[in-house]
Amino acid sequence: MQEAIAEFVHDGDSVVLGAALENAIPFAATHELIRQERRNLNVIAPISDISTDMLIGAGCVAEVTGAWVGNVSGGMGHNFRRAAESGQPNPIRIYDYSNFSIGMAFFAGAYGLPYVPLKSILGSDIVKSNPRMKMAENPLADEPEPVVLVPALKPDIAFLVVQRADRNGNSHIWGSTGLTQEASIAAEKIIVLADEIVEPEVIASDPSRVLIPGFGVNAVCHIPAACHPAPLIGRWRRDNVFFHDYHKETRAPEEFDRWCDEWVRDLPDHAAYRAKLGGQLEELRITGEALSAPANYATE
Amino acid sequence: MQEAIAEFVHDGDSVVLGAALENAIPFAATHELIRQERRNLNVIAPISDISTDMLIGAGCVAEVTGAWVGNVSGGMGHNFRRAAESGQPNPIRIYDYSNFSIGMAFFAGAYGLPYVPLKSILGSDIVKSNPRMKMAENPLADEPEPVVLVPALKPDIAFLVVQRADRNGNSHIWGSTGLTQEASIAAEKIIVLADEIVEPEVIASDPSRVLIPGFGVNAVCHIPAACHPAPLIGRWRRDNVFFHDYHKETRAPEEFDRWCDEWVRDLPDHAAYRAKLGGQLEELRITGEALSAPANYATE
Amino acid sequence: MHDYSTQELMIIAAAREINDGERIFVGMRLPITAYGVARLTHAPNAVGLFESGVARYAPAEDMIYTMCDGPNQLGAAWTTGLIQIMGLLSGGRIHAGFIGGAEIDRFGNINTSYIGDIAAPKVKLPGSGGAPDIAAMAERLIIIINHQKHRLVEKVDFITSPGFLDGGDARERAGLSGAGPQVVITDRAILRPHGPENELHLAAIHPDHTLEEVIENTGWDLKSIPEVAQTAAPSAEELAALHQIDKEGFWRS
């Protein structure tokens, strides 16, 4: 993943880090972006728990495009608040969306619609505060019918965590996926963080479980627990304690710096992060089985 | 299914009969609509092979909304041509779409967008011939940028064929699905024709394979091979001979009438149809296994 | 002292707002428990939806911290994408949704975005999530909020999620299809819109709370509906259902 980020992510890029809401968040990529000191990123995510807060604290972020930034366990994200309220460590520009409107903006970006006319964001001041959105009337309606025009979002790069992928990036994902498919297809480049690398035959045995086919993927990295402390269905439970600790240990800028040194900057890579977690991570590993009923694709 | 159609489908309704293109076409429902002599239907389907042609020949149709009407094996659909060219057995109104534009019209209907602005139908005379579509400029663009506004389609009822469902309508579908999900959700009512009825636990073992959840379904009918002569992945192969025979045996109105008596009107129900097919149907049954790799949903 | 906590009363009051067979946008924490109580008592056929892409019949069997946690997905009716689930809302298929907030005003508008000036906020709140979409498009909106003067304000600094906007028919004129906030459940009382202005009025006071206290803790000049009731105490059945769900007594204290 070091090489993939070095090659594909540039200062100033718009980066989707997790589009599945509170699960499958690519924290391993968040860490590596901090270690490689990327700057002026536009972080795009509907909700990515503390991933966005970490990047802001580490000074990587110029813009935030999203629906919610914080710590689902602890409430606020301290770095996000500091940046928004007092420009520390640097001011950030915030583009507010609701979950459905950012979803439809990704959808439009993925599938070639220049914009979408939405009704679900009517009445919200988000329409006034986000300069990308515009009020209009439905030109096809006989009676006046207000709509909000939301333009397509086309990020530079999307990181996604998947349960399993083959070496070519063909990926299986299950459980709720939030905006994973739309955000990834809308992005110019896709980097897959696979919890497990499997033979191509495993993925090909169930092409309907493919959310992102390999032909659109720029790099596949095998990183177990890349989602930690977020959960991944059937693989890893959520590390609730870690989220609480982050909330307690990042109240002041110098506290965040200490946290970030300890958990990110002083570690060479995600393997070292997993080693540091040790038994705490092993306890989150899902070892039970609740298997899906098979689907038959036979032709004769 | 007789009861479901008697209760839920009325003369003049707009009906989606197959949205998965050339597979999983609900021919069993097509037959029953003919037997119950529904009239003035607006048949909506991107491509439904000979289903639409049969309904037109039987005098059930006033309007056709779709992208292609014919016989994939034989080319033209004779009844469709007769109705369009000479108003036999009755004139029909045709609303032409391309596949993507009808797909996005269903999408808009399903998810509450009043219309969608499309570029993929620019330059086609379909925009001129279909009065529902309208040329416009992208109001968010700095330079003039033409788009075609396509309004939402909200059918009265959608029939869909699924590989398996539980008694509450929770349904698993796999293989390519065309517009099944969007068309069904856009419809006011959904009737599921299940090739197999399984215990709820089977469906619940894999909620990511659910395309249509049961809480939106108005009726579930257990009809094996409801798709015949179209294929259903992992269940039934396509009956190519049947399509060819239909093409040969429906060239003139009286020929179609004979065909329709033999295969539809003179049969009381789909069980009788399957019995009439006998060994021809059994040869199409898929008995082999090419099973999907399992997905794990365990939580611990 | 009662045999139930204030939070348990709030949960049960929220459960009573769910009708059988309805599709409900459930949030986390208190509403998810309310949904569970409703399913076990008067609404066994309700369906719960979560914006991440989950629909469930029975609520999750184990404790969940986020809607994406494993137990909320195991045995779900549907695990899919956000657009499929929130699209049902946008498509007008959802009967009711729960939301909370940092501030609510007398027309039921909710702020979860900015306290103070947008350009230089005194407090930057986490943001909207899917709340604006729920507030705009669910047939009914159910709001849960703590009853404090700085939370129930005359006018919110920022309308994240629309209630009745400026009141009267402003909501309808803005093109919003859902009926808007039909109930606000606090730790002291229950408010409901009343009259042609659709202003939130006091509708019921929880046991052991007083009119004066409620008025004092409300940031606008709170009016009452003609006959203010006392919130009905939880029935034995309701409490049993709640205890069945809240095995560890998380909401009891």
Next chain:
Amino acid sequence: MHDYSTQELMIIAAAREINDGERIFVGMRLPITAYGVARLTHAPNAVGLFESGVARYAPAEDMIYTMCDGPNQLGAAWTTGLIQIMGLLSGGRIHAGFIGGAEIDRFGNINTSYIGDIAAPKVKLPGSGGAPDIAAMAERLIIIINHQKHRLVEKVDFITSPGFLDGGDARERAGLSGAGPQVVITDRAILRPHGPENELHLAAIHPDHTLEEVIENTGWDLKSIPEVAQTAAPSAEELAALHQIDKEGFWRS
């Protein structure tokens, strides 16, 4: 006599239009075989897409009559919905697409809808399918059609799928992003757009066919590019690949 049929020559000419690594919208019949030949020869990393919701690397192993048949889905790279697959086209991610038609005109516009008047058509053709979307949005359009005077016409009665519209920069002015028809492969010749008008010109004549015959069977005054070539005969490798795919010799006769 050659060791290949006209249809085999057309398939191989079509295969040569596919570059390695490209994403190709494959239609049924002749193009699907061309895609298979290209994968086995010079384009082993091409990806084939089918509008019903299928993407494949290797072509189907067994004979298929429709893109939805089982063998086209078994072992696919992706079986999904139409919007996901055609959305890639609309999103500008597709390098080339194949379409056919009942009529084509000198600007590469294609009719598969109405012969004669729309209101009272002489022939009602089956319609567009996804062809307009492919014609509008694929980077390049590859057209295959039988070379007959009533098919290659001065002006089509109805533009189902846009080529260069009225010629020149009309296509660009109409807002279409793809480069339009880059080649028309017939059973007699190969045409390509040429000159500022983007009119289809004769680019190559198949072996055993003559300039006079091609002109005579074209419904407009067909001009030629400066140096008209003879279509290169299939190489041994190309024919071997074709025979490997077309085991039953369906295209040989």
